[in-house]
Amino acid sequence: MDFDLSEEQRLLKESVDGLLNDSYDFDARKKYRAEKGGWSKAVWSKLAEQGLLGLPFPEADGGFGAGAVETMIVMEALGKAMVLEPYLPTVVIAGGFLRHGGSAAQKAAHIPGIIDGSKTFAFAQLEKNSRYDLSDVAATAKKKGGGWVIDGEKFVVINGENADTFVVTARTKGGQRDKTGVGVFLVPATAKGITKKGYPTQDGLHAADITFTGVEVGADAAIGDPENGLALIERVVDEARTALCAEAVGAMDESLKTTVEYLKTRKQFGVAIGSFQTLQHRAADMFVAVEQARSMSMFATMAADFDNAGERATAVAAAKVQIGKSAKFVGQQSIQLHGGIGMTQEAKIGHYFKRLTMIENTFGDTEYHLRRVSDGGGLV
Structure with missing residues (x-):
């Protein structure tokens, strides 16, 4: 290939x-x-x-x-x-x-x-205690005339402060964790009944907790079938996971580059610490982890063209597993090889590790996706 x-x-x-x-x-x-x-x-x-x-x-x-x-x-x-x-x-x-x-x-x-x-837009999906279950939706969208009334709370909505429009998941029927009855709605950020609490996240981004109280939208706000939107949500979120895998590869690649440059310039006992064989081996292990992540990111990207939705989801989950493992290893090694300076706000390497950690926990952490791969029968 x-x-x-x-x-x-x-x-x-x-x-x-x-x-x-x-x-x-x-x-x-x-x-x-x-x-x-x-x-x-x-x-x-x-x-x-x-x-x-x-x-x-x-x-x-x-x-x-x-x-x-x-x-x-x-x-x-x-x-x-x-x-x-x-x-x-x-x-x-x-x-x-x-x-x-x-x-x-x-x-x-x-x-x-x-x-x-x-x-700009924001995806209002995560709810209290919903973790990574996309079908766990307590926010409701109820029919009113020809439109909908949305009520509920969404948390850690990235770009929630600035977004012009929210893409909101809400339940139109059934119980909180039913696979059916979940819809997707476009809601103007200026709509009456919306309150926002913005804050910075650990990785430097900004998010908001958003409350929808009797927010009225028209019939044209629903994207697709408002009673069977879970398949669409899963497809788009898998695309987002694939994009996050690529972002993580970029962050890991730069972390490795920054660390190697530091090893070449930081001196101990009168010589660059990069001349120490043990540290060279650790840098080599970081390189292997980055390349493993890169290959799985490419695999997830190619999976976008898979006809079978189950195979596509399993491929993305497998990529997220490798990304999570590599991100943790590369991030920890980067900090340790930088020493004390790596723990400061002034050094960019710590900021890369924060972002990698947030990526690992976005739309499912490593353990969650390992279960998805297992439930999907593995890659072979």
């Missing part, structure tokens, strides 16, 4: 790498974190100007018709730079719901705003 990038994909990689190298060093990231909502509107506009926000959308909707490989390339670059801007919730997740389940009217209303950078 050919794993080489095409000429267009190589140009995309050079383009996004060049953009972030010019505008997203560690000091610039600190400034962006201090802006309202925790990310830079100027950088977001640059991503739009480069066409990166329109990559996965069909040409008929104003996009570039790119696929999972192009998303992998962008997410890996975003991971290397620890980008704060809401690419995942807006382009990957909200864009995924619109592409796979949105009506023509919904696509026309929202996709152009995503592509030109004028709209």
Whole structure:
């Protein structure tokens, strides 16, 4: 199988790498974190100007018709730079719901705003005690006339402070953990009855806890079948997991590079500590872990084209398992090889480890996905 990038994909990689190298060093990231909502509107506009926000959308909707490989390339670059801007919730997740389940009217209303950078989205899915179960939904959407009334609470909604629109999971019928009766709704952030409590997360992003109290939306707010939306949710979340795997590879790759550079410059007993064979072996083990993660990220990306939904889900889960293991190993080794400086806020290596830890716990941790692989019968 050919794993080489095409000429267009190589140009995309050079383009996004060049953009972030010019505008997203560690000091610039600190400034962006201090802006309202925790990310830079100027950088977001640059991503739009480069066409990166329109990559996965069909040409008929104003996009570039790119696929999972192009998303992998962008997410890996975003991971290397620890980008704060809401690419995942807006382009990957909200864009995924619109592409796979949105009506023509919904696509026309929202996709152009995503592509030109004028709209951002947030995925309001996680609930108290729901953990990683996508069908565990207590928030409700009840019929009222021709529309819906949404009530409930959602927690740790990334980009919840700044988003123009929420993609909300809500139950239209059945019990809290039933597989049926879950719908997906587009809710304007300015709708009456919404309250938000924003806060920074451990990895430098910003999230919000959101309460929906009698929030009324029209019939056109539902994406797909409001009583059988779980399959759509699972598909989009698996795409988000795949994107996170690529982001983690980028973060691990940069962590390894930063650590090796430190080993070459930090001196002990009059020589660079990188000359010590034991530390060379640890760096080599880090390299192996990064490459294992990279190969599984590629596997998950290719799984986007699998016809069988079960096989696709198992492949993504297997990738998330390897990503979780590699991220933990690379992060811990990076901190230890940096010594005390690695524990400080001034050193960027600790920030990479924080982001990797959050990725490992987003949409299912390593143990959760190991069970998914087992339940799916394994990869063979």
